[in-house]
Amino acid sequence: MKQLIAFVRKEFYHIFRDRRTMLILLGMPIVQIILFGFAITTEVKNVRLAVLDPSNDVISRQVIDRLDASEYFILTHRVQSPQEMEKLFAEGDVDMAVVFGTQFANNLYTGHASIQLVVDATDPNMATTQVNYASGIIADVQQEMLPPGLTPVTIVPQVKLLYNPQMKSAYNFVPGVMGLILMLICAMMTSISIVREKEMGTMEILLVSPVKPLFIILAKAVPYFVLSFVNLATILLLSVYVLHVPVAGSLWWLIGVSLLFIFVSLALGLLISSITRTQVAAMLISGLVLMMPTMLLSGMIFPVESMPLPLRVISDFLPARWYIQAVRKLMIEGVDISLVLTEVGILFFMAVVLILISFKKFKNRLE
Template identity: 70%
Template sequence: MKQFFVFIRKEFYHIFRDKRTMMILLGMPVIEIILFGFAISTEVKNVRVAVLDPSSDFLTRRIIDRVDASEYFTISLRVHNQQQMDEAFRKGDIDLALVFSEQFAGNLYNGDAKVQLVADATDPNMAVSRTNYATGIIAAVQQELLPEGATGSTIVPDVRLLYNPQMKSAYNFVPGVMGLILMLICAMMTSISIVREKETGTMEVLLVSPMKPIYIILAKAVPYFVLSFVNLATILLLSVFVLHVPIAGNFFVLILVSLLFIFVSLSLGLLISTVTQNQIAAMLVSGMVLLMPTTLMSGMIFPIDAMSAPLQVISSILPARWYIEIVRKVMIQGVSVVFVLKEIAILALMAFVLIMISLKKFKIRLE
């Protein structure tokens, strides 16, 4: 029995000395409960609302104040015409618009008071939830104004769904799946490229060659870049001809942005490859660091606005978040490249930073 306890103690020592094992055993449960507890949320939160109110009477102001006072909505913009509202939707500044008819209060009891709810339906489930919540608030305000026991004409908002009037779920998940697939394939495959050279003993050949380290790193990325382009073409063909998701915007802008995202993903994989010592560690790091955060916090499934502030900050450093936003705007909403310049600039900056860090971490001498 004494020998048995000695072997148990030895196993504890092995586990405590292995930092990666300790991270998986003790760190992963903490990370998962935080992500699943705070990132996974289908609640309506922080919905940015624009208001088009030509009458500006006491009733419309009361409805607007009630909407703004709710925990679900924030009045972020007041527009004066339809063009300003459409521009705000294209820029991604608002999620919902509240449009009142003229002389709203005066026409309340004769049935001519009209209100329209315009929602961004690129995420159809969230669009339905947002309009339902807003409809409930409008109905509550109307009920408060009616005298006790009195009945009047009920205001039923006219719901208009932008970009996805058929409410197809594919319009929502195709951009997210594109980002997830390209990120995982590119990053996980390149993450083992340099490590494989170390394990097989061929790194010495590369290091004594006249090639500079930057060319060695880029040469590792080029084959995966070409293969990822084939994957991109396959994904787009399946999306258009099988899932019937149209490309509403500029096709060439979508291709160029996708190639930029592929390069960012390859650069991230190369960085992982330069800082890990074996292929198993590289696969674990790329899987843990990329798979779960990309799935939960990139906006692929759950709205970023519904997350807590710290998780929104973490979300902003995920390349997939910005790529998914670009694909939704260009492919689904059909906006021009002007409306996605910020996201493109962020991806370009990420590519530059990741390549520079990979070059810095690349060891020209074997240990």
């Protein structure tokens, strides 16, 4: 144990001596979380729609059919109560709900008809687009269904924004930046630190020392694990006190899921280090295989639901996608951990598989 502590201390000295590395590790999270003020979004498609229609008249059914027939919405649930609708939002099964008032068709001619659009606003740009699309379709149906000669009465849908009523873009990009930073530090920096020893020829010196190879690997990984935890705390503090993004759910479960994701990222870094021999190769693999897909396919910037099927399949294999999804549920929506078990289970499975492959590959290279 004393040998492991000595090696960990040595790795900390190496990191702290390099000012450029320290700037990347500790400065980049602060810069990114401030600069990511506006998330880039694409055209919204395949929005999962729930409907609460107590009137069930010809006009309300026409509105529902028109929404379902559009390329933007998919009718997935018909609910019978507001409580059932809220449960679907909490479980992440719907993105928008349309709530009709009673006797909708009769009240339409008098101007007393009401429609409410309930939207998951954790992604404010996406929520705004969804509301605009739905409002346009509802207005078109309303004009078509009124009898000839009757003065049109415009019914403006009421909008209820869940989880992010102020429509702050920070609610969307904070979970994404958390996933990006932790992936960068744990995977990329860990792989480079181990490959650097191979490239400089010092790994052989370490391997002939009395320290077991497992302790050498752990000594390389522990400093980045600690720095990742520091960055996690920094991001959360900036989010709450500077960007005013509250932690709506359990802080302890949020930290626990983050530590699991850090472990997955470390395993990825070890895997990259086992299949590369130069720092340039490790940088290229980390950038092309990890960083770019994490930014583009994880849901950090672009909604996964709007991507083509092949890209959605690829995103299923990205750990950052499940971590960002879990953080949005725990931090922004404030759901219970039982509703994030799918994401946690996938991350745990990835961690086990990656760490087994990494150690097996690394051991084979040492022989």
